[in-house]
Amino acid sequence: MKVFITGGTGFVGRAISSRLLEQGYNVTLLTRSIGTGRSAPAGLTYLEGDPTEKGKWQGHVADHEIIINLAGASIFSFWTNNKKKLITDSRILTTQNLVDALSGVRGKEAVLLSASAVGYYGFRDDTELDEASAPGDGFLASVTRKWEETALQGRDSIARVVLCRFGIVLGSKGGALLTMVKPIRWYVGCPLGSGRQWFSWIHQEDLAEILLFLIKNKEISGPVNCTAPNPVTNRELTKEMAKAVNRPVLLPAIPSFILKAVMGEFATSLIYGQKVLPKRLLTSGFNFKFPTIQGALKDILA
Numbered sequence: 121m122k123v124f125i126t127g128g129t130g131f132v133g134r135a136i137s138s139r140l141l142e143q144g145y146n147v148t149l150l151t152r153s154i155g156t157g158r159s160a161p162a163g164l165t166y167l168e169g170d171p172t173e174k175g176k177w178q179g180h181v182a183d184h185e186i187i188i189n190l191a192g193a194s195i196f197s198f199w200t201n202n203k204k205k206l207i208t209d210s211r212i213l214t215t216q217n218l219v220d221a222l223s224g225v226r227g228k229e230a231v232l233l234s235a236s237a238v239g240y241y242g243f244r245d246d247t248e249l250d251e252a253s254a255p256g257d258g259f260l261a262s263v264t265r266k267w268e269e270t271a272l273q274g275r276d277s278i279a280r281v282v283l284c285r286f287g288i289v290l291g292s293k294g295g296a297l298l299t300m301v302k303p304i305r306w307y308v309g310c311p312l313g314s315g316r317q318w319f320s321w322i323h324q325e326d327l328a329e330i331l332l333f334l335i336k337n338k339e340i341s342g343p344v345n346c347t348a349p350n351p352v353t354n355r356e357l358t359k360e361m362a363k364a365v366n367r368p369v370l371l372p373a374i375p376s377f378i379l380k381a382v383m384g385e386f387a388t389s390l391i392y393g394q395k396v397l398p399k400r401l402l403t404s405g406f407n408f409k410f411p412t413i414q415g416a417l418k419d420i421l422a
């Protein structure tokens with residue numbers, strides 16, 4: 121079976137493509153720049169093209185049965201107006217171009233797994249959120265809603281579209297965790313804001329298995345929360361990260377107004393959160409290897 125991945129050179133894409141290759145799939149990675157000296161293991165092909173623009177790359181999509189859409193500029197920086205436009209365009213234009221390319225596979229038994237995020241739910245205090253919960257407000261919630269609506273247009277062409285609402289992905293080779301743990305290693309780590317905001321997360325290895333599970337379980341379509349079953353508060357996360365790297369937490373929490381003054385609107389995604397539960401994965405029988413933050417951090421940081 122052939123898999124086409126946008127954004128497959130990134131942190132999540134590298135994990136899922138190596139797992140797919142292990143399982144015998146052939147993988148095509150669309151990238152804006154192949155660069156020089158990048159060698160591809162057996163079964164993997166790089167294809168150069170910018171997914172935010174229409175182009176020859178779209179002609180290759182119809183040749184694949186599984187399409188995974190991961191492209192998107194990082195959200196982890198100060199959100200200027202230009203940055204917000206980049207965050208939006210790199211997701212919506214990519215997804216629109218991919219969906220347009222799917223018209224070439226009309227009627228075929230193909231599946232689109234399109235990345236989304238728990239940011240869809242907005243900031244919701246202690247409310248427990250599952251796939252049936254309503255979308256929230258704010259910049260990230262609005263981008264994510266548009267991202268999902270665009271991906272769902274794929275239903276006009278192919279059998280299945282799955283909206284994979286990722287929690288924060290934790291892994292040893294990139295992602296947010298390595299940045300979050302740095303100050304703790306330097307004895308200057310502390311909770312952020314109230315510390316009561318929820319952090320919905322997923323171990324990178326579990327996420328790769330979830331995507332394989334969603335490929336194989338053909339009765340699943342629509343939104344799926346790709347998060348561990350035990351979200352934690354920011355205060356618990358800070359305590360557990362400190363334990364995992366054997367450091368004390370010496371400082372009090374950084375007040376929200378300081379984070380907002382330094383980081384602007386981006387700070388909202390640090391000082392507010394959402395408590396998201398993977399209801400559909402649990403009812404479909406998915407087994408998490410890392411259901412608790414303690415197990416995940418021990419595996420990644422030990």
Ligand SMILES: NC(=O)c1ccc[n+]([C@@H]2O[C@H](COP(=O)([O-])OP(=O)(O)OC[C@H]3O[C@@H](n4cnc5c(N)ncnc54)[C@H](OP(=O)(O)O)[C@@H]3O)[C@@H](O)[C@H]2O)c1
Nearest residue numbers: 127129130131132151152190191192193210237286288289
């Ligand atoms: N990591 C998380 O914790 C997390 C949580 C929730 C949702 N997500 C979503 O999951 C997806 C994958 O996340 P990730 O952590 O693997 O991201 P990543 O490491 O930043 O990789 C994203 C990929 O997207 C492509 N890309 C970057 N900027 C782009 C732009 N301006 N236009 C078009 N393509 C661009 C890049 O591929 P090339 O440079 O090769 O073209 C890059 O490899 C993203 O859409 C992200 O929003 C991630």
